[in-house]
Amino acid sequence: MDIVKGNMGWIEVIVGPMFSGKSEELIRRLRRAEIARQRVQIFKPAIDRRYAVAEIVSHSGLEIGSDPVGGAAEILARVDARTEVVGIDEAQFLGEELIETATNLANLGKRVIVAGLDTDFLGRPFEPMPRLLAIAEEITKLLAICVRCGNPAVHTQRLVKSEDLIVVGAAGMYEARCRRCFEPQLAQQGPAAGEKAGRLSDAAAVEEPK
Ligand code: ADP
Numbered sequence: 749m750d751i752v753k754g755n756m757g758w759i760e761v762i763v764g765p766m767f768s769g770k771s772e773e774l775i776r777r778l779r780r781a782e783i784a785r786q787r788v789q790i791f792k793p794a795i796d797r798r799y800a801v802a803e804i805v806s807h808s809g810l811e812i813g814s815d816p817v818g819g820a821a822e823i824l825a826r827v828d829a830r831t832e833v834v835g836i837d838e839a840q841f842l843g844e845e846l847i848e849t850a851t852n853l854a855n856l857g858k859r860v861i862v863a864g865l866d867t868d869f870l871g872r873p874f875e876p877m878p879r880l881l882a883i884a885e886e887i888t889k890l891l892a893i894c895v896r897c898g899n900p901a902v903h904t905q906r907l908v909k910s911e912d913l914i915v916v917g918a919a920g921m922y923e924a925r926c927r928r929c930f931e932p933q934l935a936q937q938g939p940a941a942g943e944k945a946g947r948l949s950d951a952a953a954v955e956e957p958k
């Protein structure tokens with residue numbers, strides 16, 4: 749955002765597949781806001797009690813403290829009137845309510861920065877991110893590196909057999925793949941990662957904390 753006058757709020761969205769650097773970019777923007785002495789609040793969905801740790805951690809090890817929330821409405825309830833910047837990670841788990849929450853916060857004059865997966869394990873648009881992109885002032889789409897061929901990767905490849913939209917992720921259950929190397933049928937036809945499929949426990953989260 750270039751020139752912003754008065755206390756106008758807005759919505760920034762950061763999307764891309766897993767490993768594309770969404771959390772890193774979110775943390776970078778929030779740190780800079782903190783350096784500018786702005787009041788910042790950071791939230792992430794508490795998808796699973798086991799993983800409800802109070803930090804956002806990137807795959808490269810960057811960390812920032814955050815508040816786990818049960819849903820998007822809870823964010824609205826917990827944002828302090830004095831808060832200037834609201835950061836939200838793993839937003840694909842917050843459902844349709846996130847649209848209203850982000851809109852309300854921006855209308856209140858806050859800068860809202862939302863990061864999340866824009867497509868699921870089959871490469872389909874992952875709501876509510878596509879709708880959020882439509883109402884945002886600013887959009888950043890990041891790509892990862894395909895672990896097969898080194899090309900820019902737009903997809904999140906699931907390596908275990910499960911057709912549930914949300915699956916508890918352990919290390920090695922997902923990887924970044926480019927358009928050519930993406931094999932969505934791996935998740936549908938059978939375990940591609942051999943014994944790793946045995947560790948698939950219950951449907952709850954897309955990945956464990958990094
Ligand atoms: P996201 O939030 O999009 O999952 P993170 O910000 O957590 O991404 O992690 C990005 C970091 O992950 C990169 O800076 C890099 O260090 C690491 N990384 C691991 N595998 C890959 C990959 N296949 N492509 C790009 N970065 C990767």
Ligand code: ZN
Binds near residue numbers: 894895896897926928
């Ligand atoms: Zn590839």
